[in-house]
Amino acid sequence: MNTVDVVEIFSSIQGEGPHIGERHLFLRLCGCNLRCSFCDTPFEKTEKASVYTNNGTSYLKNPVSADILADEINNFNPINHSYLSITGGEPLIHHKFLKKLIPMVHLPVYLETNGTLYHELEDIINLVSVISSDIKLPSSTGLRAFWDEHKKFLEAANKHNKEIFFKVVVTSQITEDEIQQLHDFSKLSDLIIQPVNSDNNAIKISQDKLFYLMDKIPGARIIPQCHKFLNIM
Numbered sequence: 001m002n003t004v005d006v007v008e009i010f011s012s013i014q015g016e017g018p019h020i021g022e023r024h025l026f027l028r029l030c031g032c033n034l035r036c037s038f039c040d041t042p043f044e045k046t047e048k049a050s051v052y053t054n055n056g057t058s059y060l061k062n063p064v065s066a067d068i069l070a071d072e073i074n075n076f077n078p079i080n081h082s083y084l085s086i087t088g089g090e091p092l093i094h095h096k097f098l099k100k101l102i103p104m105v106h107l108p109v110y111l112e113t114n115g116t117l118y119h120e121l122e123d124i125i126n127l128v129s130v131i132s133s134d135i136k137l138p139s140s141t142g143l144r145a146f147w148d149e150h151k152k153f154l155e156a157a158n159k160h161n162k163e164i165f166f167k168v169v170v171t172s173q174i175t176e177d178e179i180q181q182l183h184d185f186s187k188l189s190d191l192i193i194q195p196v197n198s199d200n201n202a203i204k205i206s207q208d209k210l211f212y213l214m215d216k217i218p219g220a221r222i223i224p225q226c227h228k229f230l231n232i233m
């Protein structure tokens with residue numbers, strides 16, 4: 001695979017998980033293997049990719065080659081950015097392309113993934129520094145559970161001594177079975193609970209429910225998706 005469809009490249013502040021507050025350069029790729037009911041991420045294929053810089057917005061014609069994409073990424077100042085955050089959609093559907101791209105970029109890679117494509121992760125894991133993985137709950141996604149996939153994902157990262165943590169968007173519809181599964185998972189990995197936001201960025205779960213979750217899943221931390229409060233990309 002020599003080219004990829006890109007949505008956008010932009011510099012911003014990491015708004016989720018333990019790396020919150022760091023400046024990252026974001027590369028958003030098209031396409032996803034899932035269709036979560038709450039998804040508000042633009043990942044559909046477009047004719048042009050947007051590159052947002054201090055000097056304005058420029059465009060790349062899709063699909064983009066690895067050489068051209070690496071040049072665009074390397075044009076950003078690496079001193080200003082802790083990581084190249086590769087996101088989507090689901091970036092691992094492009095694992096063959098990423099194998100070509102990542103060795104050409106000048107920043108360490110922070111992979112943002114839905115944590116289901118563990119074979120594809122194995123293919124590029126040596127090229128990745130940090131793995132930020134979702135846990136997908138049926139009560140929030142409207143999809144089936146992916147516990148086996150998430151566990152295999154964790155095993156792959158641990159086998160290669162990679163930094164990995166799991167984030168889970170939680171709604172007030174979370175079930176007792178899901179809470180038990182999260183409790184079990186929190187014994188294996190760092191787990192961050194992200195309470196779902198409303199359109200005006202208010203947390204949609206009561207304080208009582210959040211405390212209940214913390215009592216039931218003692219190892220977990222509650223960190224909202226802060227880029228939404230900061231009103232940044």
Ligand code: SF4
Nearest residue numbers: 032034036039089114
């Ligand atoms: S995995 Fe992420 S990008 Fe894909 S549909 Fe779900 S929320 Fe959207």
